[in-house]
Amino acid sequence: MRRARIIYNPTSGRELFRKNLPEVLEKLEIAGYETSCHATTCEGDARVAAAHAVERGFDIIIAAGGDGTLNEVVAGMSPYEKRPKLGIVPMGTTNDFARAIRVPRKIDEAIDIIVKGDTIPVDVGLINDDRYFINIAAGGRITELTYEVPSKMKTILGQLAYYLKGIEMIPSIKATTMRIEYDDEVFEGEAMMFLCGLTNSVGGFEKIAPDASINDGLFTMMILKKCNIADFIRIASLALRGEHLNDPNLIYKKASVVKVTSTIDEEEIHINLDGEYGGDAPVTFTNLKRHIDVFVPLEDIRDLDRVE
Numbered sequence: 001m002r003r004a005r006i007i008y009n010p011t012s013g014r015e016l017f018r019k020n021l022p023e024v025l026e027k028l029e030i031a032g033y034e035t036s037c038h039a040t041t042c043e044g045d046a047r048v049a050a051a052h053a054v055e056r057g058f059d060i061i062i063a064a065g066g067d068g069t070l071n072e073v074v075a076g077m078s079p080y081e082k083r084p085k086l087g088i089v090p091m092g093t094t095n096d097f098a099r100a101i102r103v104p105r106k107i108d109e110a111i112d113i114i115v116k117g118d119t120i121p122v123d124v125g126l127i128n129d130d131r132y133f134i135n136i137a138a139g140g141r142i143t144e145l146t147y148e149v150p151s152k153m154k155t156i157l158g159q160l161a162y163y164l165k166g167i168e169m170i171p172s173i174k175a176t177t178m179r180i181e182y183d184d185e186v187f188e189g190e191a192m193m194f195l196c197g198l199t200n201s202v203g204g205f206e207k208i209a210p211d212a213s214i215n216d217g218l219f220t221m222m223i224l225k226k227c228n229i230a231d232f233i234r235i236a237s238l239a240l241r242g243e244h245l246n247d248p249n250l251i252y253k254k255a256s257v258v259k260v261t262s263t264i265d266e267e268e269i270h271i272n273l274d275g276e277y278g279g280d281a282p283v284t285f286t287n288l289k290r291h292i293d294v295f296v297p298l299e300d301i302r303d304l305d306r307v308e
């Protein structure tokens with residue numbers, strides 16, 4: 001019998017996962033999986049639990065939680081040579097990665113995808129040599145807003161909590177001086193933000209990096225150069241409609257390795273990894289091509305040009 005390990009965050013998604021656990025276990029049992037569970041207890045716990053699951057030889061790991069939990073599970077699995085397949089049950093606020101691979105928010109439908117058994121290999125981002133991301137790495141003052149939204153507020157208001165925080169932060173957004181090397185090119189100067197994406201879903205919006213492929217071995221890299229608040233708002237609203245790509249304030253490129261350094265001693269650049277704080281520059285992002293096999297609804301994503 002194959003063995004599945006569920007790693008779930010009991011604080012994400014209003015306890016819904018725990019309540020549905022009996023049905024989840026039964027579905028997996030019928031599909032031939034002997035399943036055990038781990039409820040995460042604190043930040044970082046999902047990473048340790050995923051590493052243990054790999055060492056104990058589980059065939060699949062199921063991450064149930066938001067993008068933060070998924071990030072930790074991917075980080076726990078990624079250093080190993082032989083990695084289990086990964087199933088995802090999206091329980092968070094935005095669920096960018098699940099959105100990009102069309103895994104639905106309903107728990108039973110997400111489990112059905114795992115039971116069906118179709119997988120595709122997806123790219124994973126490696127930062128320096130010890131941190132990972134599966135969706136997006138970003139930097140610049142505005143990208144720090146995710147740390148300032150209290151978890152309880154997210155549970156109650158969902159994505160609205162992020163919009164409210166974003167609007168509150170707009171007057172205080174300022175540019176940061178940075179050097180960004182992306183493959184053979186270099187940007188050096190002041191920028192409002194940079195994004196280094198693996199999927200097309202950014203903060204729940206699917207047109208910001210419209211052509212990001214999940215397994216081409218390349219990041220979709222965006223740098224928004226210094227601009228005034230009016231331009232910032234104008235470009236942000238163009239981005240929501242996917243009409244920002246040729247804006248002169250924006251650099252939009254594909255790259256397999258991206259290096260970000262702060263060029264002013266006292267200016268720190270905090271790096272946001274899949275929505276959580278992930279250390280400071282200098283950082284090197286390396287694309288680990290097709291690193292993890294993820295369960296997907298193959299018939300729903302086969303025709304997307306974002307999948308190779």
Ligand SMILES: Nc1ncnc2c1ncn2[C@@H]1O[C@H](COP(=O)(O)OP(=O)(O)OP(=O)(O)O)[C@@H](O)[C@H]1O
Nearest residue numbers: 012040041042043044065066067068069092093094
């Ligand atoms: N038992 C726990 N108590 C408090 N925090 C936890 C616990 N288990 C995990 N965490 C932390 O909560 C963070 C956020 O969790 P997660 O991403 O699953 O949910 P979310 O915040 O509801 O979703 P989203 O990130 O999509 O808004 C994780 O990165 C993890 O470090």
